[in-house]
Every structure is written in C-alpha cells, then in structure tokens.
Amino acid sequence: MIMDEICRKCNALCCRYYSFPIDMPETYEDFDQIRWYLTHEATSVYIDWDGQWFIRIDNRCRWLTDTPEGPRCSRYDERPTICRQFSPATCEYAQGHHECEEVFSTADDLDSYARRMLGAIAFDAARQASRKEDSGNED
Numbered sequence: 001m002i003m004d005e006i007c008r009k010c011n012a013l014c015c016r017y018y019s020f021p022i023d024m025p026e027t028y029e030d031f032d033q034i035r036w037y038l039t040h041e042a043t044s045v046y047i048d049w050d051g052q053w054f055i056r057i058d059n060r061c062r063w064l065t066d067t068p069e070g071p072r073c074s075r076y077d078e079r080p081t082i083c084r085q086f087s088p089a090t091c092e093y094a095q096g097h098h099e100c101e102e103v104f105s106t107a108d109d110l111d112s113y114a115r116r117m118l119g120a121i122a123f124d125a126a127r128q129a130s131r132k133e134d135s136g137n138e139d
Contacts, residue, residue: 035111
C-alpha cells in the first residue's frame with residue numbers, strides 16, 4: 001500500500017499519542033478519579049468542543065521510525081485496523097491543530113476547574129470529607 005501524500009508531510013501526530021473518551025465528571029469523587037490520571041507522566045485530559053471528555057496518553061508508537069524524509073511507520077502495510085480507518089483528510093495535520101474547550105495537564109489544573117464547576121464551598125467540603133475518610137482507613 002502506498003502512503004497518502006498528507007501522511008508523507010505529517011509529523012506523525014496520530015502515532016505519538018492515543019486518546020479515548022471518558023465520562024464527564026459530575027461529583028468531587030469523579031473529578032478525583034480524573035485527578036489521579038493527571039498524576040501520571042505524559043497524560044492529559046481534554047474537553048472537545050462538543051463537550052466530550054477524553055484522556056490523552058502521549059506515548060509514541062513502537063512502529064514509528066525516523067527516516068531522512070521524516071517519521072514513518074515501519075510496518076505501514078501491517079498497521080492495525082484503527083490506523084487504516086484513520087482518514088488523512090480529517091487528521092490534525094490536514095485540519096490544523098486539535099482545538100479543545102479545555103485542556104488539563106496537571107492535577108492542579110483540574111482542581112481549579114472542579115472548584116469552579118462544583119463551587120468552592122462544595123469542592124472544599126468534599127475534599128475535606130474525602131481526606132478525613134481516608135485518614136480513618138489507616139491501619
């Protein structure tokens with residue numbers, strides 16, 4: 001199979017991370033779960049313009065190789081179905097960068113957002129209750 005011309009020009013953005021939808025948080029506990037994701041390196045969470053929440057893990061594909069022409073898939077003809085279904089016409093390179101409503105790169109970023117969405121008083125009370133509960137579970 002011959003690589004699409006757009007793919008030849010791209011910096012292999014689609015081969016440098018993966019993301020998948022997650023449930024929109026509604027409670028402090030939901031936000032705290034997402035906060036845990038953000039304590040891990042190379043992980044972010046974003047909200048797209050349709051309001052869908054996603055987790056993004058920056059992790060380069062093992063088959064991506066650097067060549068004099070730029071990054072290329074070393075096993076292009078054998079790539080997984082999800083890669084084959086990806087359309088160069090709608091990729092980030094063709095469309096410009098991926099615009100998001102919100103991007104959270106750290107737990108602190110998410111805490112600020114959660115505090116606004118839940119209200120400062122409710123957020124602080126839930127955090128305090130969670131920490132109090134945790135301290136009661138210590139052996």
